[in-house]
Amino acid sequence: MTARLIDGHALAATVRSDLATRAGALKARGITPALAVILVGDDAASAVYVRNKIAACEKTGIRSLHFSFAGDVDPAVVFAKIDELNRDAEVHGILVQLPLPKQFETDAVLETIAVEKDVDGFHAQNIGALAQGKPRFIPCTPYGVMKMLASINASLEGAEAVIVGRSNIVGKPMALLLLAQGCTVTICHSQTRDLAFHTRRADILIAAVGRPKMITGGMIKPGAVVIDVGINRLPDGKLCGDVDFASASEVCAAITPVPGGVGPMTIAMLLANTLEAAERLALHPSF
Ligand SMILES: Nc1nc(=O)c2c([nH]1)NC[C@@H]1CN(c3ccc(C(=O)N[C@@H](CCC(=O)O)C(=O)O)cc3)C=[N+]21
Numbered sequence: 699m700t701a702r703l704i705d706g707h708a709l710a711a712t713v714r715s716d717l718a719t720r721a722g723a724l725k726a727r728g729i730t731p732a733l734a735v736i737l738v739g740d741d742a743a744s745a746v747y748v749r750n751k752i753a754a755c756e757k758t759g760i761r762s763l764h765f766s767f768a769g770d771v772d773p774a775v776v777f778a779k780i781d782e783l784n785r786d787a788e789v790h791g792i793l794v795q796l797p798l799p800k801q802f803e804t805d806a807v808l809e810t811i812a813v814e815k816d817v818d819g820f821h822a823q824n825i826g827a828l829a830q831g832k833p834r835f836i837p838c839t840p841y842g843v844m845k846m847l848a849s850i851n852a853s854l855e856g857a858e859a860v861i862v863g864r865s866n867i868v869g870k871p872m873a874l875l876l877l878a879q880g881c882t883v884t885i886c887h888s889q890t891r892d893l894a895f896h897t898r899r900a901d902i903l904i905a906a907v908g909r910p911k912m913i914t915g916g917m918i919k920p921g922a923v924v925i926d927v928g929i930n931r932l933p934d935g936k937l938c939g940d941v942d943f944a945s946a947s948e949v950c951a952a953i954t955p956v957p958g959g960v961g962p963m964t965i966a967m968l969l970a971n972t973l974e975a976a977e978r979l980a981l982h983p984s985f
């Protein structure tokens with residue numbers, strides 16, 4: 699291994715310590731920052747992520763409220779809960795864990811969350827604000843990736859950034875953020891004709907497809923920065939990313955591990971957005 703490792707756990711701990719200070723300052727003014735998490739169904743991975751989120755809240759002095767519903771729940775029940783949380787002045791952030799069961803229209807659910815409490819940044823208005831270069835909440839995974847790039851002083855102005863994956867929650871907002879920092883951005887996806895042609899040009903390569911080890915060393919430009927957003931569970935139970943770490947780390951300059959990379963930073967930025975929401979609501983109580 700020749701590449702520098704970008705340690706998501708260490709960076710997340712740094713972010714959390716700053717957040718804990720800010721949470722303390724809010725509490726001194728009588729405001730306890732609070733995040734409400736809604737989980738529908740019994741997806742095992744979702745349960746792990748939600749547990750990690752709640753544990754991270756506790757470490758940081760953020761109150762967490764957790765609401766679980768059966769997988770066959772009537773969507774009206776979940777809409778009613780969101781509505782109640784939207785009105786609750788003691789709740790600053792609301793997150794509905796994705797994916798939702800089939801009977802839900804996901805966009806309709808996300809659009810129900812009050813924009814000023816949408817700490818995932820998935821509401822159409824918040825995505826729109828980001829697209830216009832006036833972000834209100836930056837989606838947590840791409841936000842965490844930007845912090846990881848900053849932590850190694852990656853130069854972004856004029857850099858070739860290639861994103862593999864075009865999801866609304868990672869690929870698209872990631873492209874907007876890199877674009878805003880001066881990268882020339884390419885988004886690749888399942889219909890891209892020659893994936894390796896694009897990835898080999900990348901100074902910054904972001905893998906967010908959900909296909910285990912699909913990006914191999916031969917697809918990477920020597921000296922590139924490689925960010926692995928994928929979290930795949932192999933048949934043996936081990937986690938791996940979308941990047942083949944062994945071959946990639948022989949070629950690139952810096953790389954994120956899985957686990958211990960983007961995942962912990964995603965959670966840290968969720969807490970950051972929750973604190974941001976609480977601070978804004980403290981400043982503008984009528985907001
Ligand atoms: N409304 C919503 N917001 C999200 O932010 C959201 C979501 N839905 N649905 C699913 C994805 C995925 N996601 C992760 C969060 C933490 C880890 C994480 O903690 N990963 C650990 C390992 C966890 C494990 O052991 O499985 C790590 O990479 O080291 C991973 C993935 C948030 N997401």
Ligand SMILES: [Mg+2]
Nearest residue numbers: 863864865869
């Ligand atoms: Mg994607």
